Amino acid sequence: MTSGDEELAKDLGLLSALTIGVGTMIGAGIFVLPGQAAAAAGPAVALSFVVGGVISLFTALSASELGTAMPKAGGSYYYVNHALGPLFGSVAGWGNWMGLAFASAFYTLGFGEYLASFLPLPALTLGPLGLTSYQIGALLAGTAFVAINYIGAKETGRIQIVIVTLLVGILTVFSILGFLQADISTLRPFFPAETGGAAAVLPATGLVFVSFLGFAKITTVAEELKNPGRNLPLAVVGSVVIVTVMYAIIMVVLMGVVNWRQLAPEFTQTPVLDVAEIAFGTLGLAGLGVALLTFAGLLATASSANASILASSRINFAMGRDKLVSDKLNAIHPSFATPYRSIAVTGGLILAFIAVGDVKTLAKAGSVLHLIVYGMLNIALIVMRQADVEEYQPAFEVPLYPITPILGAVTSFGLIAFMEPLEILLSVGFVVGGVVWYLVYARGEATKQGILTQYILSRADEMPAPAVSAASTVQPDGGDYTVMVPLANPEHEHDLITLASAIAKQRGGRVDAVHIVTVPYQTALQYGADHVDDLDAESRDLLERARQHATTFGVDVETHTVISHQSFEEIFDVAADHDADLVVMGWGPDSHGAPGRAEGRFDELTEDIPCDFLVLRDRGFDPSEVLVPTAGGPDSDLSAEVATMLRSEYGSNVTLLHVADEVEEGEVFLEEWADSHGLGDATLQVETGDVETAIERAAVGKSMVILGATERGLLTRLVRGTIAEDVVDDIEGSVLLAERARHRGFLERLFGD
Incomplete structure (x- = not known):
């Protein structure tokens, strides 16, 4: 744990970052979609995967630049909201959230198919509705994945490396053995007339694009990477290239071993297992091959589903922080320290999609929503460059600017046109829904203007009148x-x-x-x-x-x-x-x-404070070195917001302090609290022992201490006093007490939380 002037360790190397992207993407295209994809374009579907990889590559380059400049929770959503403003942020946030829910349901259905291949799971009929055996397996698995995220079980970087290494190893052996058994003549004609010829390539790309949704997740760990200016773009771009090559090769192998017409869903639910039986059968190891690929399929789909559920909670947090959704959604579980409400809501949606959806629809629905976000992400890069924002200092810049982000935006939006009308209608519905949500709810809550709005309004005399009018009309009222x-x-x-x-x-x-x-x-x-x-x-x-x-x-x-x-x-x-x-x-x-108090003693018994309060014990205003002690709670949340604003305005060095019974437990709490409050790059300090003494010791050399004002009720304070009032006279620098407005019942006012 860092203290003093030390920095947080950057302990993720290139391999760890690569496995985050590869591990998330490697499952869908190989283990779930081959049958659907082959039926959509025949042998040319290998080209569809390449096209999907190229489209992803443009956005991967843009995400790499934005990630090195703005390593924030929320990833793609954050970039869009920060650059284009909360109107587009609402569309991106809801689209990304629902897109991840669709993708998680899709991955979990794939897991159910492999689970049903060796477990005798029953089908279920409820009147006109029915659930197949693999849907039953997917519902069981989805419930387990949601529960794992709910209670906070973590997948470490080392385990992720092991998982991806195993997957790549198994698939490499499978590809080599399959290639030795392949008959290239089965790939002719490469553009079969029955699928629509060459015209089927782009619609099939729309189907398989769900296989490329993992690379942007790497940007969420940019601040933890060693040498991020080099390793982040290598990891993001490298993961796209690796999975694109693997997808293309394995699709060729699959259709070379088994005629592509026999891979269709009406013939088999798990075409990879059928090919594995033939490929490994030449060595007399058919059973082993099927077992290995079944294990790999379970591993890949589980990893992708779990990563998508985890990512969705990050988006909810980022939207709550920007007041685009209620921050109540981000409430932290008192025992598990997870955003349990967010995970529960997302989990409920995923289980509903599993019950009513099918693989193809879910794949395309997830793809459409992510394509919208990716298109806006590329535009966000152009806005940040053109606005020439002083704090925008990326360690990596996209090559061939502005051609690269323009191609990224055009190809992302353009691919949507090759979807089915139902998926296009769905995407339009989510865009309209995001706009309506902003105008009805979020506009009155949000306070943050986007860089685009600031850029237009600051140059109102030079800009076209419709642009200025639009920027003024949609800017947040909460501002x-x-x-x-x-x-x-x-x-x-x-x-x-x-x-x-x-x-x-x-x-x-x-x-x-x-x-x-x-x-x-x-x-x-x-x-x-x-x-x-x-x-x-x-x-x-x-x-x-x-x-x-x-x-x-x-x-x-x-x-x-x-x-x-x-x-x-x-x-x-x-x-x-x-x-x-x-x-x-x-x-x-x-x-x-x-x-020292934001309420009078009598007022506290009868009323709630009408808004947030900051009470300054002024010993000279100097925000250069700020200490924020925290034990969690709404007052500490306000302390974090103030510290973040002082850092943005004055470049303050912020130190977070937590006093715990056990150092290791305190470190876990403080790291999670810092990340969830946008202070992941602050200096973290954990102390044990008496709280008052620890705060006074940590305050030495600090110019300002921001302290939560109310943690105890009236009677408790009258008997024991308060830490705030006890500490303030013993600290040399200024003290700022932060008290968040909230409704408290009569008993809570008397006895505390």
Whole structure:
């Protein structure tokens, strides 16, 4: 575990990265689709696999560049959302999520076919509906895969290498023996008239494209790769090339040993096993050959299905983080530390697709949705290049730009035209659904503008009017993020406004500076408003300085003077009236009368805070070295968001601290928590022992500590005090307490979570 100024280890080599892509892709084209593919194009289907590989290669190059520049959870979805904005991000997110669900069901059906080849699984008839034996096997397997992901079992990089090595070894032996038995004459005519001749190649490519959906998963581990500028593109492109060559060779071998017409689904469900029996039979090892290929088929389809389920939860997390779906979907299981709701929803969809779908439909449905995402991914690369974003610094650049991403976009979208009308209609339905979802739900929640929107609006005078109008119309409403700053002490006004402005800038929002002037209950509020200069001579100057400080960040700022009989309590009313998303206020005996707490004691018993709160104990605003202690929970989530924004604005060095009973257990928790909050590249530090002492020790040399404000209830705090209040006086740097708005019941307020 790292500490101090050390960096996280980059412990994945080229071989490990290659096996991630190859292991995900190698199953479908060889073990599930040969019969369907042969029936679609005859011997020319080998060419279909090559075309699919070439189309994938364009996108693989674009994904490699984007991956080295933006190694983020969500992969393809993240690139599209970041570059093109949340409207396209909604389409990409839903398309990628559902595409993975279709693909997982497809892989699991393949697993069921191989399982049914040696286990006597029953068929089931329910009225007009029926389930075949391999669907029963697929449902059992799918349930097991979902359960494995639900409880958090992990597949290590070393095991993945072993799995892929075994698969490649078995398939190499199979190919050699099959080639020795092949009769090339069975491949003539190469373009049989009964399948449509050469015109059948592209429709067949649409069918088999599901075999190439794994290469983009490599980009999700870019930050863990040794020498990512070299190894990431080699792994992504290399995995596509390897499986393309393997697919083409093995399809030729299959159709050379058994006439392609006999590979069709009406003759056999597992053509690879039929060919294996012949190929190994020449050595008197027919039984062994069938057993080996059955084992390989189970291994390959299980690996692909499991990887797709795992990837879907990453997409859900990324969409939740960007507020395109409810973050409740990403709730972490208290025992397993997995996003169990996301996995459960995805698992339910997969099982439903298994029950009602067939191999061909599922394959094409998964392909169509991924092709849409891949097309947008290539466009995202062009946008990032043309916008010339300062932080976009890829370690690898695609060759022949812009030809490569243009070809990637054109071929990805173009291949959809060769699908069946049902699959095209399905893809249009998901695109329309993603747009409607954004306009109805996500637009009012999302705050992040895409690079494309920023680029167009910043050059409105140079851009065509329809482009500017469209960019303005679809930009997120959540971008009007309001940070309210109640000002009381001129000494700390500058730092409070600086913090609030930095956050407002990162969220594309505005600052609302409020000065509450208190008058006695004997004085009418209208009289106070008419004589505010007499009652508080500094009010006007305080707000004017706040306006000047905020405008240096380029954010909109509003100032208000509020006349009230209350001081501290009025903050909550004003925050609610002004629809604030976040309140940034000062800490101390002269800071609104409630040092260290975002609620008054009485308020906590009766009300919930109206929005998120940050309470600053100001010892000089310096966000260069930030410490974020965490034990999980909503307040720590807010701490992570603030740390991320400070890092984006000031380049802060962020250290995450977790105090645990066992170091190893603490390391696992902190790594998962960091990754799930977009802080995977932060310095991670695990301590044992007393929490207060550990925080104070870790805070040495840190310029700011961001600490969750509320982890205990009122009675617990009154008896024991709070860690936040105990620690703050012993830390030299500034302390920022973060408290997330949430509904809490009366008993929870009394006794804590």
